[in-house]
Amino acid sequence: MKKDWRLKELTVEVVVGVFVMLVLLGLGIFTIVLSGNNILRPHYSYDVYFQDIMGLREKDDVVVRGMKIGQIKSLRLEKNNSVHVTMNLDRRPALKDDCRFFITSKSPLGGRQMNIDEGANAIPWPEGKRLIGDKPVDILAEASEIIKDIREAFIDDGILDDMKSGASDMCDIAERLNSGKGMFGKLLSEDEQLYDDMVASVNSLKNLTAKIESGEGSIGRLVQDEDLYNEIKGLIVEARASVDDLRETSPIVTFTSIFFGAF
Amino acid sequence: MFTCGIKSLGVITVVALFSGMIMALQTGIEMMRFHLEENIGTAVMVSMLREMGPFMTGLILAASVGSAIAAQVGTMVVSEEISALETMSIDPVRFLVMPRLIAMAIMTPILSFYTCVTGVIGGGIVGVTQLGVPWWTYFDNSTLFATTKDLYVGLFKAFLFGIIIVIVACHEGFSASQGAVGVGIATRRSVIASFLAILIVGYFVTKICYI
Numbered sequence A: 001m002k003k004d005w006r007l008k009e010l011t012v013e014v015v016v017g018v019f020v021m022l023v024l025l026g027l028g029i030f031t032i033v034l035s036g037n038n039i040l041r042p043h044y045s046y047d048v049y050f051q052d053i054m055g056l057r058e059k060d061d062v063v064v065r066g067m068k069i070g071q072i073k074s075l076r077l078e079k080n081n082s083v084h085v086t087m088n089l090d091r092r093p094a095l096k097d098d099c100r101f102f103i104t105s106k107s108p109l110g111g112r113q114m115n116i117d118e119g120a121n122a123i124p125w126p127e128g129k130r131l132i133g134d135k136p137v138d139i140l141a142e143a144s145e146i147i148k149d150i151r152e153a154f155i156d157d158g159i160l161d162d163m164k165s166g167a168s169d170m171c172d173i174a175e176r177l178n179s180g181k182g183m184f185g186k187l188l189s190e191d192e193q194l195y196d197d198m199v200a201s202v203n204s205l206k207n208l209t210a211k212i213e214s215g216e217g218s219i220g221r222l223v224q225d226e227d228l229y230n231e232i233k234g235l236i237v238e239a240r241a242s243v244d245d246l247r248e249t250s251p252i253v254t255f256t257s258i259f260f261g262a263f
Numbered sequence B: 001m002f003t004c005g006i007k008s009l010g011v012i013t014v015v016a017l018f019s020g021m022i023m024a025l026q027t028g029i030e031m032m033r034f035h036l037e038e039n040i041g042t043a044v045m046v047s048m049l050r051e052m053g054p055f056m057t058g059l060i061l062a063a064s065v066g067s068a069i070a071a072q073v074g075t076m077v078v079s080e081e082i083s084a085l086e087t088m089s090i091d092p093v094r095f096l097v098m099p100r101l102i103a104m105a106i107m108t109p110i111l112s113f114y115t116c117v118t119g120v121i122g123g124g125i126v127g128v129t130q131l132g133v134p135w136w137t138y139f140d141n142s143t144l145f146a147t148t149k150d151l152y153v154g155l156f157k158a159f160l161f162g163i164i165i166v167i168v169a170c171h172e173g174f175s176a177s178q179g180a181v182g183v184g185i186a187t188r189r190s191v192i193a194s195f196l197a198i199l200i201v202g203y204f205v206t207k208i209c210y211i
Helices: A002-035 A139-155 A159-179 A182-188 A192-213 A217-224 A226-262 B006-032 B037-078 B081-087 B092-129 B135-142 B148-174 B179-210
Strands: A044-050 A061-064 A067-077 A083-089 A100-107 A110-117
Touching (some): A002 B006, A002 B148, A044 A100, B006 B037, B006 B092, B037 B081, B037 B092, B037 B148, B081 B092, B092 B135, B092 B148, B148 B179
Antiparallel strands (some): A044 A083
16 A cells, blocks of 8 residues: 555656656757757858948848848947947858858848848958948838939929929810811811811912922923923023023123213 | 646646637637738737746646645644644744745746647647638747747746736745635635735736737
């Protein structure tokens, strides 16, 4: 009886002990997972100094060419107006002399990530040289700046007034067209007379052109017959010469007329 | 420790599992409207670690273990067993309260952690089966925003809840009088006072640790 009781008590103690140990083991694993440190893989720690980190937080991703290679370990404000960012990387990036570190938005809903551009230079980044991050790109701030520029251009430079004036003119034109004023208005309105007149004019012009092309009439012959053209041209030349002669002889004739008229 | 820990495992497992499942389902349904259901892991994990885990554990233990302690101590008081202990120069507080206090102070954080893990697993089951979120995406996202601070503040809360439950239950038990009716009253008052104390202390710990 006593042996059974002791066995039962031992079982209870073992069960409690195993349970507590299992939970503590789970707690340990959980702590490691939540702290973001994978103890099974080697880590490479890098320090980068930024002027402004725009809300970057611990455990945010570090990305190279779009691929996550680590995360932000700690952030610390420095006395020289900079922020000291320490990141833990799963692999060592091949940093070149022109490498860049910059912070971007992770998604339109928010969140930040650190991007590493390893650089294209042949010269590798000197060991121990301080890594300086770029000023972060704040899409909202840039969008605000663009909106401000657009507003200034529209309001201060008078584009808005011009557009209002243009729109007003367009309204006037549209109104005049709708009311059938002016030639285009009449054309657009149901005024058949103007349309008929224009059609008749166009037809007359077409007939006239056809006649000229077929060599009918004086103008048609002039256009089509080259001999006639040459004759007229020669006639004009001769007429011009006659006029010149007349101009030269007219003072003599006038003088002679006056002289003989006096006697 | 066996009574307050292992014997409560069944009820805690069921409550935690279904709490996690409900939370994941409710959050997931709303998030699906914005195609963000992959983030339910974050919501479940953070709320479980920070508040729901310790809170649920505290309530369950207050209702099961706290009431049992109050009834046990109350019965000992009305049947004058406490007086007998005092006659034998045994300090009843040291003899009756301290073992329970130590057991609860150890087991409540452990059960709270167990509740959190079970709740997160419950949320994962709903995520995978109802919302179409892959396991690894769920667990990846669940650890994304949770921090070790959340975990340990939750465990600290559970530790305080364990102490509160024992102190309240023993106090009500020692205050019992008028026979069996008095024991019943002491048990009821112990559960109510523990619930209220857990809520109030939970709020103030959150305020102190996060604001």
